[in-house]
Amino acid sequence: MRQTWRWFGPLDNVTLTEIRQAGAQGIVTALYDIAPGEMWSRADIRARKDLIEAAGLSWDVVESLPVSEAIRTGAPDATLHFENWIASLENLAAEGVQVICYNFMPVLDWTRTDLAAPMASGATALRFNLIDFAAFDICILNRESAEADYPVQVVEHAKARAAQFTQDDRRRLTANILAGLPGTVEHWTLDTLRERLAAYSGIDKAGLRQNLSRFLHAVVPVAERLNMRLCCHPDDPPWPLLGLPRIMSTQEDYIWLVNEVPSPANGVTFCTGSLGARPDNDLPGMVSLLGEHIHFLHLRNVRIEEGTVPGSFHEDEHLAGSTDMVAVIRAVLNEEQRRRKHGRKDAQIPMRPDHGQNILDDHKRQTAPGYPAIGRLKGLAELRGVMIALSHGDTQ
Numbered sequence: 001m002r003q004t005w006r007w008f009g010p011l012d013n014v015t016l017t018e019i020r021q022a023g024a025q026g027i028v029t030a031l032y033d034i035a036p037g038e039m040w041s042r043a044d045i046r047a048r049k050d051l052i053e054a055a056g057l058s059w060d061v062v063e064s065l066p067v068s069e070a071i072r073t074g075a076p077d078a079t080l081h082f083e084n085w086i087a088s089l090e091n092l093a094a095e096g097v098q099v100i101c102y103n104f105m106p107v108l109d110w111t112r113t114d115l116a117a118p119m120a121s122g123a124t125a126l127r128f129n130l131i132d133f134a135a136f137d138i139c140i141l142n143r144e145s146a147e148a149d150y151p152v153q154v155v156e157h158a159k160a161r162a163a164q165f166t167q168d169d170r171r172r173l174t175a176n177i178l179a180g181l182p183g184t185v186e187h188w189t190l191d192t193l194r195e196r197l198a199a200y201s202g203i204d205k206a207g208l209r210q211n212l213s214r215f216l217h218a219v220v221p222v223a224e225r226l227n228m229r230l231c232c233h234p235d236d237p238p239w240p241l242l243g244l245p246r247i248m249s250t251q252e253d254y255i256w257l258v259n260e261v262p263s264p265a266n267g268v269t270f271c272t273g274s275l276g277a278r279p280d281n282d283l284p285g286m287v288s289l290l291g292e293h294i295h296f297l298h299l300r301n302v303r304i305e306e307g308t309v310p311g312s313f314h315e316d317e318h319l320a321g322s323t324d325m326v327a328v329i330r331a332v333l334n335e336e337q338r339r340r341k342h343g344r345k346d347a348q349i350p351m352r353p354d355h356g357q358n359i360l361d362d363h364k365r366q367t368a369p370g371y372p373a374i375g376r377l378k379g380l381a382e383l384r385g386v387m388i389a390l391s392h393g394d395t396q
């Protein structure tokens with residue numbers, strides 16, 4: 001595996017020098033200030049690449065080249081967005097960036113109810129609590145028919161909890177949930193969220209799959225011609241939220257994806273953190289089954305709290321949590337070996353430690369939620385240890 005690290009660009013409080021000291025070999029980044037639907041120019045891509053290479057690193061993966069809401073909702077006026085996405089691919093290919101991660105999550109990119117839940121160790125972690133989320137949906141957002149989306153007991157608990165909320169609690173919970181909306185360039189409020197949700201009325205799972213299919217048919221042949229690898233990130237969390245359909249949550253979803261437009265360019269971002277929040281996803285088994293299509297790995301571990309879907313979970317240490325990370329890494333190493341045997345040029349799959357708990361001096365430094373310097377360094381170091389140990393085979 002190639003060890004990479006997500007960097008949010010020059011404004012990121014974790015610098016490229018620090019990333020190199022953490023032992024990362026490559027960078028995962030995007031031009032975050034360009035709005036979804038707009039084109040990434042070759043000059044802008046080159047400037048970012050030069051910064052990364054001047055620090056002794058390489059730009060291995062784009063995360064993400066954003067897919068606009070117009071494309072996701074199948075809006076008739078999305079033609080320009082398709083053209084821009086394809087032009088961005090061509091510009092990235094011209095600068096030698098070949099792996100492109102994207103997602104097809106409607107409206108929300110990721111969702112948590114607590115961005116700094118205290119752990120017994122003194123660390124803090126991202127958490128999704130189903131009761132808090134339902135309280136937001138039913139009692140703060142006041143979404144019509146929200147109650148029907150939760151088991152009766154969850155609705156009762158959520159209403160009881162919401163009745164105890166102070167103004168501050170309501171504000172904090174709303175801010176935490178809206179933090180997962182893509183928006184370095186936008187300012188979100190409850191009303192914008194309601195507007196965005198309304199754009200999906202009438203789009204069910206089949207409809208959203210149809211829109212993804214249209215997208216794949218438009219971009220995969222271009223990516224294949226350019227020798228690029230597209231990879232779709234799973235839903236986070238992997239179940240429908242706020243009445244929105246989700247179509248990248250399970251093994252069945254990914255089998256659909258790779259079969260819809262069969263191509264080496266149509267692949268998977270395997271995020272063990274997102275997929276791991278469902279107890280019915282067998283992650284090592286999915287790596288074995290989907291292995292040849294995996295172009296990028298996010299290694300992260302969540303602790304499932306009740307084992308229901310939907311349910312509650314928090315982000316655990318990389319080798320703790322509900323996912324057998326050693327088994328996942330073993331399956332990835334086997335896949336890399338298979339690729340080497342078949343002479344595949346992409347035998348080394350880029351991975352990054354996805355998220356980390358805030359520990360030590362992380363508590364004093366402002367970074368993006370889930371992206372502290374030291375918590376991720378620890379995660380990468382642990383994962384690297386497993387990778388190296390397993391590569392040595394059975395040493396008893």
Ligand SMILES: [Mn+2]
Nearest residue numbers: 271274298354
């Ligand atoms: Mn991820």
